[in-house]
Amino acid sequence: MSAEWPLKANTKAVGITIRDLEVVYSTGQGQVPAVNGVDLDIAGGQITGIIGESGSGKSTLAMAIMNAVPHPGRIVKGSVVVDGVGNMLTLDKESQRRARGRNLGFVFQAAQNSLNPLTRVGHQVLDLGRSHNVKDLRGLLRRAKELLHRMGMDADRVLTAYQHELSGGMRQRVGIMFALVLDAQVVILDEPTTALDMLSQASVLEIVRSIHEERDITTILITHDMGVVADLADRVVVMYGGELAEEGETAEVLAHPAHPYTKGLIQAIPRISGDLSQAVALSGSPPDLKTFMQSGCLFYDRCPERVAECQVKRPPYESAGPERKVACFRVMPHD
Amino acid sequence: MSLAATTEAPSKNSPGPAGHPSFLKNAWRVIAKKPGRLLGLAIIVLFTLMAIFGPYLYPRQLPINPNAIYAPISWHYPLGTDFEGTSNLALIVTGARYVLFAAAMAAVFTVVFGTALGLISGYYLGWPDSVIMRVTDFILTIPGFPLLVVLSTIWNFGQPMAMGFVLGITGWGGLARAVRSQTLSLRERGFIEAARTLGLSPFHILFKEILPNVGSYIAMNLLLAVTGSIYAEVGLFFLGVVPFQVNNWGVMLNLAVFSAGAMSSTQALPYLLSPLLALLILTLGVVLFLDAVDEMFNPRLKEA
Amino acid sequence: MIEVRRLEKTFPGKHGLLGHDAVKAVQDVSFRIPDGGAVSFIGESGCGKTTIGRILAGLENYTAGEVLVDGQNLATVDRRQREAVLRRVQLIQQDPYQALNPARTIEQALSDPLKVMAKARGADTAWILQRMEEVLGLVGLEPEAVVHKYPHMLSGGQRQRIVIARALTVEPSVLVADEAVSMIDVSLRLGVLKLLRDLREKFHISLIFITHDVASARYVGEDGQMFVIYKGMIAEQGPTDDVILHPQHPYTQALLSAVPVLKGLESPGSDRYIPLKELDHGQSPENACLFAPRCPFAQPLCETERPALQGASGHQYACHYPQERHVVAVALKE
Numbered sequence: 017m018s019a020e021w022p023l024k025a026n027t028k029a030v031g032i033t034i035r036d037l038e039v040v041y042s043t044g045q046g047q048v049p050a051v052n053g054v055d056l057d058i059a060g061g062q063i064t065g066i067i068g069e070s071g072s073g074k075s076t077l078a079m080a081i082m083n084a085v086p087h088p089g090r091i092v093k094g095s096v097v098v099d100g101v102g103n104m105l106t107l108d109k110e111s112q113r114r115a116r117g118r119n120l121g122f123v124f125q126a127a128q129n130s131l132n133p134l135t136r137v138g139h140q141v142l143d144l145g146r147s148h149n150v151k152d153l154r155g156l157l158r159r160a161k162e163l164l165h166r167m168g169m170d171a172d173r174v175l176t177a178y179q180h181e182l183s184g185g186m187r188q189r190v191g192i193m194f195a196l197v198l199d200a201q202v203v204i205l206d207e208p209t210t211a212l213d214m215l216s217q218a219s220v221l222e223i224v225r226s227i228h229e230e231r232d233i234t235t236i237l238i239t240h241d242m243g244v245v246a247d248l249a250d251r252v253v254v255m256y257g258g259e260l261a262e263e264g265e266t267a268e269v270l271a272h273p274a275h276p277y278t279k280g281l282i283q284a285i286p287r288i289s290g291d292l293s294q295a296v297a298l299s300g301s302p303p304d305l306k307t308f309m310q311s312g313c314l315f316y317d318r319c320p321e322r323v324a325e326c327q328v329k330r331p332p333y334e335s336a337g338p339e340r341k342v343a344c345f346r347v348m349p350h351d
Numbered sequence: 352m353s354l355a356a357t358t359e360a361p362s363k364n365s366p367g368p369a370g371h372p373s374f375l376k377n378a379w380r381v382i383a384k385k386p387g388r389l390l391g392l393a394i395i396v397l398f399t400l401m402a403i404f405g406p407y408l409y410p411r412q413l414p415i416n417p418n419a420i421y422a423p424i425s426w427h428y429p430l431g432t433d434f435e436g437t438s439n440l441a442l443i444v445t446g447a448r449y450v451l452f453a454a455a456m457a458a459v460f461t462v463v464f465g466t467a468l469g470l471i472s473g474y475y476l477g478w479p480d481s482v483i484m485r486v487t488d489f490i491l492t493i494p495g496f497p498l499l500v501v502l503s504t505i506w507n508f509g510q511p512m513a514m515g516f517v518l519g520i521t522g523w524g525g526l527a528r529a530v531r532s533q534t535l536s537l538r539e540r541g542f543i544e545a546a547r548t549l550g551l552s553p554f555h556i557l558f559k560e561i562l563p564n565v566g567s568y569i570a571m572n573l574l575l576a577v578t579g580s581i582y583a584e585v586g587l588f589f590l591g592v593v594p595f596q597v598n599n600w601g602v603m604l605n606l607a608v609f610s611a612g613a614m615s616s617t618q619a620l621p622y623l624l625s626p627l628l629a630l631l632i633l634t635l636g637v638v639l640f641l642d643a644v645d646e647m648f649n650p651r652l653k654e655a
Numbered sequence: 656m657i658e659v660r661r662l663e664k665t666f667p668g669k670h671g672l673l674g675h676d677a678v679k680a681v682q683d684v685s686f687r688i689p690d691g692g693a694v695s696f697i698g699e700s701g702c703g704k705t706t707i708g709r710i711l712a713g714l715e716n717y718t719a720g721e722v723l724v725d726g727q728n729l730a731t732v733d734r735r736q737r738e739a740v741l742r743r744v745q746l747i748q749q750d751p752y753q754a755l756n757p758a759r760t761i762e763q764a765l766s767d768p769l770k771v772m773a774k775a776r777g778a779d780t781a782w783i784l785q786r787m788e789e790v791l792g793l794v795g796l797e798p799e800a801v802v803h804k805y806p807h808m809l810s811g812g813q814r815q816r817i818v819i820a821r822a823l824t825v826e827p828s829v830l831v832a833d834e835a836v837s838m839i840d841v842s843l844r845l846g847v848l849k850l851l852r853d854l855r856e857k858f859h860i861s862l863i864f865i866t867h868d869v870a871s872a873r874y875v876g877e878d879g880q881m882f883v884i885y886k887g888m889i890a891e892q893g894p895t896d897d898v899i900l901h902p903q904h905p906y907t908q909a910l911l912s913a914v915p916v917l918k919g920l921e922s923p924g925s926d927r928y929i930p931l932k933e934l935d936h937g938q939s940p941e942n943a944c945l946f947a948p949r950c951p952f953a954q955p956l957c958e959t960e961r962p963a964l965q966g967a968s969g970h971q972y973a974c975h976y977p978q979e980r981h982v983v984a985v986a987l988k989e
Contacts, residue, residue, distance in 0.1 A: 069840045069842050070810075070811075070840055167931070168931030168932055183701075183933055183934075183936075185933050213699045213700045213867035214867045214868055214869070214910060214914065215867070215909060215910060215913045215929075215930070215934075216699070218914075219929055219930065219931050219933075221915075222929050223931070240840050240842070241841045241915075242841060242842075242917075243841070243917065244915055246916070246918050246919070247916050247918065249918075267918045267919030269919070270919035270920050271919035271920060271987075280842070281841075281842055282917075284841070284845040285841075285845075285870075285917070286844075286848065286870040286871050286874040287870055287873075288870045288911065288914050288983055289900070289984070289985070290986055292874060292877055295874065296845070297845040297846035297849055298843065298845070298846070299846070301812070301813070302840060302842070
């Protein structure tokens with residue numbers, strides 16, 4: 017914590033424990049399990065990257081942590097226990113509302129949708145403060161300014177600006193400011209860099225990284241870009257078709273991916289050095305409505321390593337070494 | 352080197368090779384989804400049949416019955432009778448042709464003019480746009496109903512075609528403006544630019560690329576134009592500014608109110624209420640059916 | 656072959672083309688692409704790279720300079736010829752959903768340009784169907800699986816393949832891919848990039864690849880030329896691998912630094928740096944380096960004189976103080 021950073025840092029990082037979470041979407045063709053029986057421990061003070069393609073349920077999982085799954089989604093069962101707050105799914109409405117913003121900060125996908133286009137950013141900071149009964153609104157604005165300045169922006173200009181006057185990268189930073197201005201101990205970023213160019217992406221990631229370190233918060237990063245997770249996250253969680261496929265320490269997973277899907281994702285990243293022929297495209301389409309219905313492994317149709325067993329039974333999500341879990345029949349534990 | 356090496360598996364949640372529903376099939380699927388839409392369609396079909404075949408169901412001169420003047424509702428006269436003892440039902444059925452035919456003509460004029468001019472104006476911009484929009488503004492400033500009243504003094508509206516033409520001519524301005532603004536936003540879309548770089552003709556771009564995307568909008572306007580025109584012509588006849596040479600719902604209203612005193616006596620009430628009921632049911636049918644139009648034309652909702 | 660000389664594009668502001676608020680989107684850009692060759696333009700959003708692509712596709716006029724497609728100057732050919740020339744240059748847009756008409760099936764989208772082609776060569780309906788299957792096969796799609804679908808029924812990767820197939824119907828010699836994979840799920844991007852690379856090799860279609868992602872530019876055009884564009888001007892240009900492995904311009908180095916480092920497989924380059932300041936879209940002074948306000952290595956000279964392209968003819972950079980820095984991540988030894 018440096019001298020020009022007088023904000024109160026959290027003394028103890030907040031972890032999140034998710035158990036047997038199930039979220040179902042009602043569609044014309046019936047009930048689709050977007051998140052299916054997810055057990056996940058998000059360690060406090062770490063950056064956890066949750067990666068998955070469109071349709072993997074990663075954004076739904078993020079919304080479920082806030083207990084804010086949008087219609088027609090519905091949390092069917094499970095628990096989401098946030099340290100110091102309680103089970104988000106059973107708290108009363110008012111405590112939940114207070115927890116969102118105060119304890120859990122959320123940065124929306126392509127932040128533009130989360131800003132009100134009709135009022136200035138500064139006004140929205142004040143509105144946020146009022147709805148959370150912040151007494152010292154002046155102090156709140158000062159804090160917002162510091163955060164914006166910290167992210168390399170002209171704070172006075174941004175606070176008096178409307179959403180459309182800000183570029184994509186700037187909006188995303190404003191989104192991060194909103195998530196942090198009430199001193200949230202957990203920040204959830206949903207696709208924070210999608211639609212940004214590489215340079216904006218890199219600077220947003222740099223900001224997330226440095227703020228994370230300075231404030232000792234818990235950061236959850238939702239993305240479809242393995243590169244983003246590989247660069248930033250301490251831990252990576254791979255999601256496929258609403259279920260967890262693999263998790264582990266980032267460097268470990270990247271160097272020794274166990275699940276064929278994880279391997280495919282890593283191989284599909286074009287690199288700026290080395291042999292281009294090492295890059296291999298992932299075949300097939302992302303999971304869709306039918307994927308959820310098959311009885312076997314969700315990744316079966318696209319899997320280069322599948323065996324007969326994979327078609328009939330869904331592999332259990334099991335420990336495969338220290339701090340490591342995988343759902344694949346082909347991975348022998350401790351191999 | 353095989354280009355097909357990375358074939359993506361076909362997405363499974365959509366129809367196979369056989370599934371290429373024709374427009375009508377799809378439309379029926381959309382309508383059948385909700386009973387309200389079916390009811391709406393049934394009402395519209397019923398009135399259309401009435402307009403086409405109605406006059407053939409009754410003799411040219413509707414029978415009069417001096418013993419049943421202003422007869423109450425009964426099995427024999429389901430909607431009562433008028434001042435001559437003619438069945439109100441027969442009057443409604445035979446009167447439907449003029450009303451609906453004129454309204455359909457008006458709607459077709461409105462839609463054809465409005466759509467074509469809106470598309471051209473929005474796509475070409477420049478001088479065609481300026482000219483068309485000035486004319487549109489002029490049309491929009493003409494108060495349609497008073498114009499009709501004035502015109503009727505010099506023009507005989509015995510033919511529904513003439514009535515429909517005048518209603519259509521004064522009515523296309525709003526649609527043209529709306530279609531133009533839709534076209535303006537569509538022409539910047541990637542697929543229109545792509546069509547241009549592929550060398551497709553402006554005619555193709557206007558009618559095959561842009562038109563389907565404003566289809567639901569136009570269909571809705573068509574239906575609303577029909578009801579709007581019906582109100583206008585019934586209103587004209589009610590006011591009595593056009594000659595009474597035809598069976599017509601508006602004429603019935605006029606006679607009921609001004610001759611039969613339906614406002615003060617209950618005796619002629621069925622005579623007043625039956626054309627009103629016809630209008631009400633037809634409007635209800637159109638409104639119920641409108642619900643299906645958007646879904647019918649919106650490709651995103653096809654085979655969801 | 657495409658040759659572009661001193662291309663310039665100014666968007667008029669409120670006060671016209673010469674007004675103080677006119678935006679110079681492209682300035683002094685020259686390049687040539689041999690048949691089957693590849694050129695990539697790298698830069699941030701709003702740097703003018705998209706405008707270059709739109710000019711080549713005939714969707715935008717240019718203010719000055721020359722554009723020659725197969726030897727024909729776009730400015731001097733008559734309207735008819737211009738249409739034919741431009742048809743040989745097809746644009747693959749960023750958003751495949753925008754690029755396909757939502758109200759028309761894939762079959763309709765592909766048969767329209769094929770009908771025009773068939774008319775030109777006097778071919779019949781059977782030829783159209785055969786070509787349709789051919790182009791779909793080329794982009795790796797099963798014809799029966801897609802032709803009767805609407806765009807929204809396909810995945811992002813499939814949609815972009817359809818857009819490429821549609822471009823192939825008119826037998827182009829140049830494809831301009833403008834951020835062609837940035838809207839697609841990362842997991843499916845490589846498949847589309849591979850397709851573009853294969854089209855180059857198999858049909859000698861030249862590729863102009865416009866992107867902010869250096870890695871994907873390298874993937875499709877490792878053997879081609881790379882142009883780093885900043886505020887409408889060339890900051891650095893040269894053979895792709897030369898620019899990536901020996902970057903001289905601080906802006907190129909920033910772009911290379913921005914490529915995520917894969918923990919566990921790579922370690923960051925020793926000189927990696929990421930500018931936190933965003934690109935400002937305002938006017939830059941005529942006599943200063945465009946990148947100076949964001950450059951961590953700027954000197955007083957950079958504020959007073961705009962650097963010209965310098966360096967050996969193959970690899971050039973517009974910087975007063977060029978210096979190679981190690982910004983690219985290094986692969987860890989297993």
